[in-house]
Structure formats: C-alpha cells, structure tokens
Amino acid sequence: MIIINxxxxxxxxxxxxxxxxxxxxxGKLKEGDVLPSVRGLSKDLKISALTVKKAYxxxxxxxxxxxxxxxxxxxxxxxxxxxxxxxxxxxxxxLEKVLDKAKSYDLSQDEIRDLxxxxxxx
Numbered sequence: 256m257i258i259i260n261x262x263x264x265x266x267x268x269x270x271x272x273x274x275x276x277x278x279x280x281x282g283k284l285k286e287g288d289v290l291p292s293v294r295g296l297s298k299d300l301k302i303s304a305l306t307v308k309k310a311y312x313x314x315x316x317x318x319x320x321x322x323x324x325x326x327x328x329x330x331x332x333x334x335x336x337x338x339x340x341x342x343x344x345x346x347x348x349x350l351e352k353v354l355d356k357a358k359s360y361d362l363s364q365d366e367i368r369d370l371x372x373x374x375x376x377x
Contacts, residue, residue: 256283256291259300267302271310272317279319279333280341290320290328 257274259267259289278284289298293311297304311328319337322328357367 257296257300259302267300268306268310268313271307272295272313275310275314276319276337276341279330280338284330286330286332288330290314292327292328333365 257271259270261267263270265273275284284290289310291299291351293304293307294314297307300307311320311322315322315328318331320325320328320330353366357370362370
C-alpha cells in the first residue's frame with residue numbers, strides 16, 4: 256500500500272502522509288478502515304517507528320485518521336474539500352508538465368492559449 260523512495264528529496268514521513276491521503280481520496284481507504292500499526296508499518300518499510308508515528312500524527316492533525324490507544328489508527332470520513340483540493344493539485348501538476356513540454360517545443364503563449372481554448376470547446 257505504501258512505497259518509500261529513499262532517494263527522493265521528500266522526507267519519508269511526508270511520503271507516507273501523501274500516499275495515505277491519495278489512497279483516501281481515491282477511495283482505496285474508506286471511513287473506518289484500519290491503518291497498519293506503527294510498528295508493523297515501520298517493520299515492513301524498514302524505517303523508524305518514530306517516522307511512521309510522525310506521519311500518523313500529521314494525518315490525525317489533518318482530520319484524516321483517529322488513533323485509539325491500544326486499538327490502532329482508523330480512517331475518518333473524507334472531507335469533500337480535501338478530495339477537490341487533491342484533484343486540483345493533480346491537474347495542476349499535469350498542466351505544468353504539458354506547459355513545460357510546449358515551451359520546450361518553442362510554442363508561444365498565444366499558441367498554447369489557443370490550443371487550450373480549442374480543447375475547452377470540445
């Protein structure tokens with residue numbers, strides 16, 4: 256469920272947070288689902304339990320999960336605003352890639368704008 260990239264510039268705890276958030280937004284994790292235990296996930300990922308704990312604390316602070324002592328961490332209901340925000344961020348990243356490619360092909364801003372408008376009309 257969670258894959259860590261040790262060569263990434265993104266801290267490991269942040270990678271965990273981002274992937275759990277994405278799984279919630281995508282519906283792979285639903286309200287009431289149990290997240291892996293801190294110790295279990297740290298063992299599976301071969302990382303410190305403190306790193307996993309930090310990620311879970313952030314998820315809890317963001318209102319995405321709730322930790323019950325001795326029972327584990329549970330996914331809370333999905334905030335529709337979060338879903339929308341995550342989707343907007345994903346689209347923005349894709350548009351940035353397209354714009355970078357268009358600029359690398361020496362398309363002008365007017366050409367890019369015209370193409371976008373044509374596509375929006377369809």
